[in-house]
Amino acid sequence: MASSTKMFALVDCNNFYVSCERAFQPALRQVPVVVLSNNDGCVISRSAEAKALGLKMGEPLFQARSLIEQHQVHVFSSNYALYGDMSHRVMSYLASQAPEMEIYSIDEAFLSLHGMGLLQPSLEGYAQQLRAQVLQRTHIPTCVGVAPTKTLAKLANRVAKKDARLDGVCHLDTDARRLWALEQVAVEDVWGVGRQYATKLHALGITTAAALARCSEAMARKHLGGVVGARLVRELQGSPCHRLAPSEDGTLKRQSIACTRTFGKPLTDFEDVMSAVAAFASRAAEKLRRQESAANVLTVFLSQNRFGPTPPPHTRSAQVTLALATSSTPELVRVARALLGRLWQPGLRYVKAGVVLDGFEVGEQKQLSLFTPDDSERAERLMQKLDALNARFGKNSVQVATALGAAGKQPGVWKGQQQCRTPAYTTDWNQLWTISC
C-alpha cells in the first residue's frame, strides 16, 4: 500500500446526541448522560460514563430506570431539530476540507483523501487537525479512521475509539497495521456483519475480523449473502469495492420515503388513528415534494403491540398503486384513508402506524396526465403555496383538517411524551440559548 493509494477517512462523532446536549450544557461533561428515542422509549445515545455503568444501546427506559436512578444519570428526550442543525455544522466544515465527501448518517461522513497525501505532510496530522477544528467549532468530539477501503476505514475508526493510545486517529497505511487492526476487532463488529451473519460466522469458527479477511471468496459468497459477502471480504483485504455514494449538497433523491410513529398510548378509535395517518401522509408528501418527486405507490401499515399477548403477525399493511403519480397532500391523505379503512378492525388496540411512499417518478419523467391537466396543475400550485406558508410561519401552520383529528377532540391524541427535551437552541428564535451574567 503505497502512500499514493486512494484513501478514505471515516469521521464519526462520539456519542453524537449526548455530545450535542453537552455542547450547550458544559456541566454535563464527565457525568453519565443518555438520550432517549421517540416517546422516551429506549436509550439511543450514551456517554462513556453511562456505558461504563452498564446501560445498553436500545435498552427500554423502564428496564434501565433503576440503574439510571441509582447513579443519577442525566436523561434527555431526543431533540432532532438540535441534532440536525449540529450535524449540518459538522458536515459543512468537513466538506470544506476534502475534495469529496459522503454524508453517511447524521453523525458520520466518509471523505475521499485522493491526492491529499501530496498536499499534507502526513494524513495522521490532517486527521488530527480535522478533529481539533470540529471540536473547536461545534464542541463535538470525533474519531477518525483512515484506510484504503470504506470497510477498513470503519474498522480503523472503531479501533481509534477503543484504543486510547491512538488519540482518536487510526491510520492503516501499511499491511502490518491493517493486519494488526483486523486482530483488534470482533467479527460481529465489522461493518456489514449483523446478528444473523455473526451467528453463522461464529458457528464456522470465525470470530475476528482478521479471520474473516482470510476467508475464501466462495466461503463468503456461500454464507454472507452472495456478492455482498464477497465484497465485504475483499474490502477487508484492502481492495476497494465501494466508492463514495452521492449524498452531499442536498440533491440526493430517496427511493422511498416513510413516516411512521409509535403512538403515545394504544388507540382504539378510527378517527384518532386516521388523524395520525393523515399527519404521517402529510409529512411524507412534504419530503416527497422537497426532492421534486411524485409517488406511484402508497402503503399504510398498522401495528398492535408486538410485546403483548397477541400472537403474530402484529403488523398488517395495505398498498395501492396509483393510476397517476402524485405529491399532493390531500390526494395522498384521501388514498391513505381508504387504505386504513381496509386495514381497520374494530376492538383492537393499535400502538403504531406508518405511511410509506414508493415508486417515484422524477422531474421531467413524470407521466403526463391524459385527463385533467388543469386539476393536477392546480393541485401542484396549491402545494407550492402550502409549502411556502409552512416554511414562513413554521411547520404545520397549514395542514389538512384530517390531521387535526375529529372536531371537538384534542388534536394530536396519538402523540407521545417528550418529558425531558432541551430547547431547540440553534433553530428557533424563541428557544435561543441564554447566558445569564
Add this chain to the structure above:
DNA sequence: TCTGGGGTCCTAGGACCC
C-alpha cells in the same frame, strides 16, 4: 403500565415472452 424511526441493497422465484 412502559420497548424508535428511516433507509439501502441483493436474491430467489414467478410471470411472461419468443
Add this chain to the structure above:
DNA sequence: TCTGGGGTCCTAGGACCC
C-alpha cells in the same frame, strides 16, 4: 411414457446500516 431454453421484469422478503 415423452413436455425446451434463455431472457427480462417484477415483487416479496431477508439481510444490513445508522
